[in-house]
Structures are given as C-alpha cells and as structure tokens.
Amino acid sequence: GLKYEYTTITDLPHFDSSIESYEVHSYNPYNNSFRENDEIRIPIHQQDIYVLPSASSIYIEGQAKLFGKDGHPSKKTVTFTNNPVMYLFQDIRYEMNGIEIDRIKNSGITSTIKSYISLNEAESKVAALWGWNLNGFQSDGHFSVVVPLNKILGFAEDYNKIVINCKHELILNRSNSNLNSIILTDENVQLQIDIQRVQWRVPHIKVSDRERLTLLKHLERDKPIQMAFRNWDLYEYPLLPKTTKHSWSVKTASQLEKPRYVIFCLQTNRKSNKSKDSSVFDHCDVTNVTLFLNSQYYPYEPLGLKFSENKYSILYEMYVKFRQSYYSSPIDPLLDLKDFKEKAPLFIIDCSRQNDCLKTGPVDVRLEFECSTLIPDNTTAYCLIINDRLVEYKPLSNIVRRLS
Template sequence: MVKIGRRVKKLLTVEILHIHFGLQYDSTFTFLIPLRHFFNIFNDYRTVICGMQTFTFTRANNDANCFIVKEKTPSSNTTVKMDIQNVELKIKKIYPESGIKEKLLEGVAANNSIIMPYRQWDVQVKTLAAGAISDAWVVKTTSHVESPRYVIVCFQVEKLDKLKKDPTYFDHINITNIKLSLNVESFPTERMRLNFDNNDYNEAHFRYTEFQSSYLNCSEKRPILDYDVFKERTLFVIDCSRREENERPSTVDVRLEIEAAQGFPENTRAYCIIIHDCIMEYLPLDNIVNNLKA
C-alpha cells in the first residue's frame, strides 16, 4: 500500500503492460506487477528453481521521478512523498511426486551447481556537454561473455527530479546519427542520416519496431509507439546480436558516437541500455550465486 498526496492521486497513470492498478479514495493505491519487470532473468530462465532465494530491491533517493504534478496555480514549493506500507511477493510453487522429489533433494544435498543463463539489462548514464553537436562516449569495457546483444540509446532534457516533467518522454534532441563500436566492429554499418525537423526518422523507427521480433525471436511486431508518437518518446535501438562469433577477444570496448544537427541543450542526460548475455551459477545448498564472466 502506498500513500500519496490527494492533489495528484487523479493524475497517476500506468503505461507498462500487464500491471494491475487500483486507486482508493483514502489517498492510497495498490498495484500488482509481474516480477519479470524487475528481474529480467524471469523472462529468459523458465526452469523450476530449488532452494531459497533472496530478492533485494533498491529504492531511489527521492520520489520525484515517480509522479507528474499538474496544478492550476503553479507553485515551486510543491512536494510529493510516496510511503510504501506493504510489499507482498507471490510465487508459484511446484510439489513433485516422491520419486522426483528424492532426485531433486539428492542434487541439492550434493550441492550440484545450477547454470542459469539469461539476458541482463545494464544502464549507463552520461551528461552531454551543452552546445556541442557531437560526443564520443566510452561507455564501458566488458568481458566477451557479457558482450552487448542490443544497445538502446535515449536522451532527456531537464527531466531528472522534476515533478512537473513526464519521465516517460524521451527527447530526440535533433540527433542525426548514432554509431556503436564494439572494438573494431561498428553498428550500423551506414550512417543513419536522420532529420527530425523534416520528420525523416524512418530508420530509427524501423529499428525500434524490429527490436521486439528479434529480442523475443518471433514474427510478431506490436510496437507501442507509432511513427508520430515515436518523435516524442524517441528510443534509438541498435541490434548487434548477430556478430561474428569466431576469434572473439577476451574483452570488448563499448563506445558510442553521437551526432546532432544542433547543439545539445543544457542539462541533457544520455542513457545507454546494454542488453547482454549473463550466466549465473547457483549453488542451492550454500545458497550462493556466482556470476560467470569467463
């Protein structure tokens, strides 16, 4: 249960799919959200897990990015606070027959490692220099096991910790080209040549619409953002999942080259979401989880 101020309770909206939301008249609300939205491992790893697991949730320092405040009389002194009163975790349990249960317990008693592969989402953030029309961003160096499969780049201007700004909107900031470099390989191989002033951003929207079918390995394409809305919530998606696997180096340098038609606005933050393979080793008897990077 979460308590909020009465003046903003009618303005709450939830746009993530499969979230059940209920608003009460006593300034409280409840919602139910699938755990896979917090831990992507449950999107990829569908096998039953034995033993006991511990989930750790880290909350932001403030709640400013959880609300949108709209007032008839604007005030700079408006504050909003969200108090979490109760959290419940509902998990499906399987009770196997005695023969299968005995075999499972033998594996737990022997402390046999369980390998859990999945795709992890890693977020990197950088503040762009105001007035510059290009930026060379050395994002990170990672192991070949955690080499990027997809990279999503987006920008926000003056939205961090701003109660009256919608944090679900991303700004295109007149980007003309974005290039991803993984060591000596570049994606895409050709310049994008985008022009948002002329509504010419077909390539960026096409790559966004192709992401769903590629990521889920299916033919279905149901993008949430159509061509017009995409301009207001621009996400630049780069698919690098079909790299050459032979002679892969031990480390991968992830770099971004960003170009714009106009200088970057003040207080522009660039977000780089790296989706990469991750392999965890789970020891059920010791209740230890190791991240395998080699």
C-alpha cells in the same frame, strides 16, 4: 496434403501430473520503513522448498499526498507519470545464498525503456497492473500495484525453471526523490509519497513423488545447475555538453558479457523535475548514432535522420524489429510512428550477431552521436546494454558462482 496428426485418432490423451500444487506465498521485509533512501530486504530463509522466481511479483501499496505551502492537505487530483511506482526505487537486486545474481540500476528508467521496446498492445493493457499507462493517469493518490519480477529483472524474464534448496533475497533501494513519479505544475503544492506495504509474492511448487525422486537424486549428486539469462545494464551520462557531436565511452566489457543489444536515448530537463514527465524521452534532433565495440561498428550505414521533417522511419523500423529479434515473436509494436517520436524516440542497435570465436580480450563500448542542433541544457543520455549472463549453483553445497 493433410497433416499427419489429423489421422492419429488412436493416440491416447496425455495428462501431466508432475506438479501437484502451485501456491503463492507472500514474504515481508525485515524492516517496515519505506522512506526515501531506505533499503528494503525481503528474505526467503526456508531452503527445502521449490520456488519459481520467474512467476513471482512485488506487491506495493501506498499513497501520494499533496500539501499547500501552509502545510494543509490539498484536494487536487494527483497526476502520475507512466510507470510511476518503479521510479520510487533506485536499484532492485536479487541474491541467491548471498551472491548477487541480477540487478537493475535506476529502476524507473530501465523498466520504462525495456517495457517500451518489449510490450505489445495487449501486454500493455495487462501492465496497468503495475501502473503502466502511456499517457500517465490521475487518481486521488492511493495506489496498489503488482509488478511481475519478469518485467524488472532479466533473470526472471529468461530463466523460467524452479530453483531448489537455496536462500533467496530481494533487495529494493528507495529513490532519494519522489518527483519522477508525478507531474505537478503548481509551484505552491508540495508532494509526499508514503509506501505502506511491500511484499514479494513467490510461487511454491509441490511436485509428484516421481519428480521429487529425480530432483533429490540431482540434489544428492550436487551437480552444478546452470542458469543463463540476459542482464539489463543501464549507464547514464548526467549532463551532456552543449555540442552537435559527442563521443561517449560507456564501459569496458568482458567477452562473456559483451553487448547483444544497445538502446540509446536522451532526456532534456526531466530528471527530478516535477513539472515534466520523466517517462518520456526526447529526440534532441539526433541525425545519427553509431555503436563501436572496439573497432566493429553498428549499424553499417549512417541513419540520416531529420526529425524536424519526420524523416525517422529507419529508426522506427529498428524499433519494431526488436521484438522479433529478442523474443523470436511476430512484429507487434506498442508505439505507433507518432507516439514513437513524441514519447520514446529510442535508438535500438542490434549487435546480437557477432563472430565470438575469434575474439579475446576486453570490449570497449563507445557511442558516437550527431545532432542537427546544439544539445539543449540539462540533457541526460542513457544507454541500456543487454548482455548475456551465466550463473551456476550447486544445490547441496549452496555454492553460487557467476561465470560471466
């Protein structure tokens, strides 16, 4: 039958006038040195403003230069990897009133894994804004990108409300190497990457008088405001032993921060190797991966993979179901079956459904994996753990506490 709203012809239109203006302000770092290993701190000192971190972005511009061994500039075209600018930074963290709220380690690897599993095809096209291109890209070396903070930090992705009466600081630590951002096969050519500008572009929200009164009352009462989000926590096993079976004790977590999703992947001889693409992962003929949270294990049955015979459809199904589970959005994968195997064979373990009532004490996170051939030399394992985090802040007394 007809829906009820088809017949509500007398309803008056509703106009939302709670927000009077939305202005993006650019904030600059204390320092103007953006060399390898430098710390770049970008503060917002003004407290009597309403900011929207989830809609903020980082603007970065710079240039990659190639030189011959004689020191003269080379006219060769620069070949960038996928997501190259994020590989120029090691850690990126966000602080409120001097307390760390969220952080990612190894920004290039973390944001690349998260984007592979989160983006669909339309979003992937928009992501060219920050240099996302599945096949990498070539240019004369100049680059300027706008990286949304919600593609870097779980806090910005999940907490989409304004933050009132706080000091904010975004801290970016430059990587110690630029080699993960480019592909360079000529041994006679040297690379230099200069970052010329870094800015944090943050929306300021001005609200109507009625909304301002409501917010002022909340401020005066100093009632704690809770912010819940999912943290992206990367762990690395730098050099795996040459074996066909391995057990990796990843971390010990608290009950509050235990894993909800675990993404496991491997890379062979790619880290800081200028002739290899650092945004690509390798399957290394893995046949099975099991995640243990204490004695509980996931998935329930062995995977039984055989990449050499293209038997990996169960793993691909785990990949395509991630968006549906994580965002409650339709299944719409970025990678097709072939690209999944060749670019990002990621082992995505969904452990979001757990009995949280009965359990106390620490959670030992362990991964066991088997391969049909020996793990190659110079193979690194990565484990991205996505867990819940809860932070509260009191806007008047400026107290910020991490509850988990």
